[in-house]
Amino acid sequence: MAIESLAVFCGSKKGKSPCYSDHAKELGRLVAERKIKMIYGGGSVGLMGVMADEVMRNGGWVTGIIPKLLVEWEVEHRAISELIICDDMHERKLKIYSKADAALVLPGGVGTLDELFEVLTWNQLTIHDKEVFILNTNHFYDALLQQLDHMKNEGFLSETSLDKLHILQNPLELVPFL
Numbered sequence: 455m456a457i458e459s460l461a462v463f464c465g466s467k468k469g470k471s472p473c474y475s476d477h478a479k480e481l482g483r484l485v486a487e488r489k490i491k492m493i494y495g496g497g498s499v500g501l502m503g504v505m506a507d508e509v510m511r512n513g514g515w516v517t518g519i520i521p522k523l524l525v526e527w528e529v530e531h532r533a534i535s536e537l538i539i540c541d542d543m544h545e546r547k548l549k550i551y552s553k554a555d556a557a558l559v560l561p562g563g564v565g566t567l568d569e570l571f572e573v574l575t576w577n578q579l580t581i582h583d584k585e586v587f588i589l590n591t592n593h594f595y596d597a598l599l600q601q602l603d604h605m606k607n608e609g610f611l612s613e614t615s616l617d618k619l620h621i622l623q624n625p626l627e628l629v630p631f632l
Contacts, residue, residue, distance in 0.1 A: 466497055468501060474594075477560065482512065485505075494517075496520030496534075497520065505560070517534070518530065519553075521542050557587065584618065588620070
């Protein structure tokens, strides 16, 4: 199955190292060049804003899906192709998942981890069957990946639970999947 749209989950902050923003920009360019729609949380801040800006700068399509609460905080991105306002975070995630063919996870905080684990859980429960890519910029997710291996080794994940999970060390490693 070809990827025509990509759910992007990442931080509403940029992180301490400039390499996080550099990778978000590179991904934005790669996605736009391949005419893949970016579907994300609709924010203008942090890595999510950096990547959305780069997709737009390179002539791509960006759909943001944001709950009313965050619009009230005035963090919605007003310079993207499409902004959908929904009632809450649960509806936001459901809409993002339903519009995307695959998911890409960049560094982020607990919200990003929530989105990652929900999409992995939905794969496990066969609610959907989507490829999930983790960009492990600057070894950001090393400890998490060790924990997933530990869960598998201890019998809490089946041998096939993470078959759709792909770990990337740099943005160019995503290209063969696109």
